[in-house]
Amino acid sequence: MSVHDPYGLGDRVAVVTGAGSGIGRATAQVLAAAGAFVVCADINGAAARATAEGIGKAATATGLDVSDRAPVFALIEGTAAEHGRLDILCNVAGIIRTGRVVDVPEADLDAVWDVNFKGTFHGCQAAARIMCEQGGGSIVNTASSAVDTATPEIMSYSVSKAAVVQLTKNLATEVGPFGVRVNAVAPGLVRTAMTARHYLLPDGSIDEAARAAAEKPLRRISPLGLIGEPEDIAYAVRYLVSDAARFVTGQILRPNGGAAMPW
Template sequence: MQDPREAFDLDGRIAVVTGAGSGIGRASAVMLAGAGASVVCADLDGDAAKATAGTITDGGGAAEATAVNVSQSPEVDDLVNRARRDHGHLDVMCNIAGIMHNSLVVDTEDADLDRVLAVNLKGVFYGCRAAARVMTEQGFGSIINMSSGAIDTPAPTIVCYAIAKAGVAQMTKTLAVEVGPHGVRVNAIAPGWIVTGMTGRHFTNPDGTIDEERFNAVSAPMRNAAPLGRVGEPDDIAYAVLYLASDASSFVTGQILRPNGGLSIP
């Protein structure tokens, strides 16, 4: 049996994380680096990516930062190909960048639908495709896509987001079947409600502090509906990312992992 600590050890591994400037992507980048990986922190917000990379290197880890718009396939190809060229291989690709948009189906503008699909669906596709090309050639690798609990629980106003995330789940399963024979694993994570910039807009004051009263009011439905009685923190998801990135999950592919406090149990 492999030493359990070794199974989670990412020493010498190269990971690319999109959306690394904030929330779940940031926590995942820091987590992977903490387990020994060298992490390419990529985000539309280049300064935020730099801040995450700085946190990692200040703590003694290895990281670099790059600005990327995942909705532009040449930029994603370049991100992945550069990581492989600079480091010789690519072990982990985390497609985490995402955006939210709220509107009822009947009120949704074409432009809003296009914008959300461009980032949350096509952006993940571009990341999957670029990584799969590199990883199938080298014969190993783990691709981790960020889906959402929105694939299990319909809710008003999140249609653009939910259909993109359902597409990510199906993309994950399809790609897993295609690349498994080449030694590459592909999995998705469907988080429950996590306290990040995405959800924080509902309870964050203009100065960046959290309005506790609003936080309690906004999060209460999710907290109360979850058997574990709480909402999630970015690290709750980063631990799932670490598992799927590591050898501990070497028999796991094509799966949708649901760290959600039990909020939905399909």
């Protein structure tokens, strides 16, 4: 007798953006391990290929810039056409620029908005059309703890992620009647290339002592004393896209070590 595993993703077809590094790569690996076929997309095509090759037969890779609308639609529509359906979209690709509000160049504001918000929007729009027509699917967007606090010098990033939260909720209300769920994760600090860039040594390795010193006060914010690893977020995403979350939509799940506990 076979028992349905509500967390299993057997036969599901997934697209993961930002799959060449960090949280996106871990998400692609975790979804594939749960049984999904995963299309790994990243502006860094070689990195996306490395992720897909590491997964094996259950993955392919493509290089694309999520801020560019036409290739995002081509990827999502092409995936659905090739596999006969699209069950999962994880919008993970993202960038950050730092600077005080009074100093932020307009080009930085635009760059962050175009990748973090518009990139997520393009994916949501393309996938929602297909998922509504097929009568089911699950989208997970990537927000950030930055939406729960007012952190200095990352305004453009925080604003883009706040917009991702609102997009997630608005879209959930529109596509729910078609059996499509839309949620977001809002990770706390996670050890990835994005957060390691402050501690890079000239040879490309990470100054672990400098990173540990910088993480010390941040660990104190977490009741668990933890800094996140990419898998911590990927497991939350896996839950959200699975049947175990069939009653969950329009929600922001916060894998953040308890660093922020908003209502």
